[in-house]
Amino acid sequence: xxxxxxxxxxxxxxxxxxxxxxxxxxxxxxxxxxxxxxxxxxxxxxxxxxxxxxxxxxxxxxxxxxxxxxxxxxxxxxxxxxxxxxxxxxxxxxxxxxxxxxxxxxxxxxxxxxxxxxxxxxxxxxxxxxxxxxxxxxxxxxxxxxxxxxxxxxxxxxxxxxxxxxxxxxxxxxxxxxxxxxxxxxxxxxxxxxxxxxxxxxxxxxxxxxxxxxxxxxxxxxxxxxxxxxxxxxxxxxxxxxxxxxxxxxxxxxxxxxxxxxxxxxxxxxxxxxxxxxxxxxxxxxxxxxxxxxxxxxxxxxxxxxxxxxxxxxxxxxxxxxxxxxxxxxxxxxxxxxxxxxxxxxxxxxxx
Numbered sequence: 001x002x003x004x005x006x007x008x009x010x011x012x013x014x015x016x017x018x019x020x021x022x023x024x025x026x027x028x029x030x031x032x033x034x035x036x037x038x039x040x041x042x043x044x045x046x047x048x049x050x051x052x053x054x055x056x057x058x059x060x061x062x063x064x065x066x067x068x069x070x071x072x073x074x075x076x077x078x079x080x081x082x083x084x085x086x087x088x089x090x091x092x093x094x095x096x097x098x099x100x101x102x103x104x105x106x107x108x109x110x111x112x113x114x115x116x117x118x119x120x121x122x123x124x125x126x127x128x129x130x131x132x133x134x135x136x137x138x139x140x141x142x143x144x145x146x147x148x149x150x151x152x153x154x155x156x157x158x159x160x161x162x163x164x165x166x167x168x169x170x171x172x173x174x175x176x177x178x179x180x181x182x183x184x185x186x187x188x189x190x191x192x193x194x195x196x197x198x199x200x201x202x203x204x205x206x207x208x209x210x211x212x213x214x215x216x217x218x219x220x221x222x223x224x225x226x227x228x229x230x231x232x233x234x235x236x237x238x239x240x241x242x243x244x245x246x247x248x249x250x251x252x253x254x255x256x257x258x259x260x261x262x263x264x265x266x267x268x269x270x271x272x273x274x275x276x277x278x279x280x281x282x283x284x285x286x287x288x289x290x291x292x293x294x295x296x297x298x299x300x301x302x303x304x305x306x307x308x309x310x311x312x313x314x315x316x317x318x319x320x321x322x323x324x325x326x327x328x329x330x331x332x333x334x335x336x337x338x339x340x341x342x343x344x345x346x347x348x349x350x351x352x
Contacts (some may be wrong), residue, residue, distance in 0.1 A: 006045060006194060009061045015114040017046060018094050023116025023129050023308060032056055043088065046112070050125035056089045057110060058118070064216075087122065096344055116254050145189040146213070150178045151223045154186040154217050161308065161322040162352070165196060166204045169199040177305045185220040206352050213349055217327035225331075228303060229275075234295035236288040246317050249283045250276040252302070255328035259340040261319060262348075266340040274302045274320050322348035 005013070010031075015031040032045030044060040048052060090110040096117050104111050104130065105119050112118045115132040145151050157176040158165040164175055169183045176183065187204070190212075192195040197207040207213060235241075241257055253261070255272035273279075279299055284290075289297055319325065322344050329341035 003132065008063060009043065012061060012114060013044065013046070013059070013092060014092060016112045018097075019114050019116035019135075020112055020118055023118065024127060025131060025206075026081075027127065029112070035053065043092075046090065048120065048124075050120075050127065053124040055087075055122060055124050057087055057122075059090045059092045061092045063094065063108075085123070088115055090120075095134045097134075097144060098131050105130075120183060132344055133279060145185040146193075146222065147180075147219050148196075149224050150176075150182050150184045151189070152216060152219060153178055155322065156321075157189075157214065157218065157304065159212065159352070160323055164304050165206060175305065175308050177303070177308075209352050212352075213323065213326075216323065217330055219347065220324075220327045221331040225300070228300040231299050232291075232295040233284070233289035233297040233299065234292035235271070235297050238296075240287060241268075241317065244287060244317065246273070249279055250306070252318050252320045253280065253296075253301075254300075254325055255332070256337065256340075257317075258319040258325045259337070259344060261315070261317065262322065263340050263343050266336060267344065269296065271297045273297070273299045274324070275299060276302045276306045281339075 006130060010262075011301045013031045017031050020027065020029040028049040030049075032047050044059055044101050045054050045056045046059055047198055086112055088108065089341055090112060091104065093111070093113050095115055096104070096111055096113045101111070101117055101119065110118075110120050111123075114235055116129060117132050118129045120127040146155055154172065154176045158172060163177060166173060169187070172187070173183045188194060191198065194207050195206065195212045196204055197217075198204055210263045241253065246253065253271045253272070253277075254274050255270065256266060256268040256330045257271045260268040287297075289295075326341050326349060327345050329337040329344070
């Protein structure tokens with residue numbers, strides 16, 4: 001079901017359209033339907049008028065322009081009306097600098113920002129405006145409690161454990177590994193931003209699940225993952241992980257190797273392991289790993305309590321939750337990983 005955009009998102013859409021008119025002087029951009037589709041990516045449309053030709057572009061609004069959201073949007077095509085030509089998803093953001101703009105143009109990703117920077121390459125015409133300065137009145141939005149490192153741990157817990165979002169704060173704190181006061185602040189923030197709501201009977205529910213998922217996977221690589229003490233190693237053989245006893249060492253597979261197991265459509269080129277305990281020399285010896293900063297094996301500390309994973313997929317090898325697999329695949333920026341990520345989203349993450 002479509003979701004109404006927040007006031008900030010609606011304002012950004014209007015500001016970007018107005019800036020397009022000022023920067024091009026002769027072309028127009030008019031905000032269209034400002035509704036979020038069920039996939040969590042299509043936020044509405046913009047109607048463009050280029051030299052007498054009119055057409056609509058589907059848009060993806062990001063209040064922070066980050067690589068993960070951009071890479072995911074890059075592979076989406078939509079028809080704004082039934083039977084119409086399918087067009088690339090246009091990124092709308094507060095500001096897109098020259099370096100990011102070049103990357104988007106190289107990937108043929110249309111974009112528009114509140115400074116008037118834009119790229120459109122459609123049958124009706126081509127527009128490319130880059131290098132415009134960030135508007136003086138454009139300020140970064142204050143960091144929401146849910147988007148801090150501890151906040152992301154809470155979001156992960158309630159997103160990966162069915163029914164937890166409606167449980168008492170103490171249960172959420174225990175499952176997240178954070179203080180009770182942090183849970184209070186995070187849930188209040190999620191409610192104020194329309195991601196969680198309180199029913200008349202006191203039960204909490206997700207009201208914009210796709211947006212919550214997209215927000216978590218876009219922030220995890222920069223705000224939580226760098227705190228997990230990543231170490232790299234080189235393996236002796238490429239497929240060693242397929243028969244290794246990870247459960248003995250309280251390790252869980254993530255990223256490419258986990259996607260290989262889930263989809264059977266991705267040949268893992270690297271192995272990511274999330275571990276509840278420090279992996280010692282016995283593990284390294286048995287896995288036949290040696291330290292290598294450019295190695296194909298990455299080991300990270302798990303950021304959730306050990307009991308949290310008990311409800312995830314049981315199997316051999318044991319895997320992290322699909323939300324974390326999805327986040328790592330999207331953050332990699334690899335085209336083949338993005339294809340696998342989309343499969344995982346559709347099969348495991350399209351609804352709570």
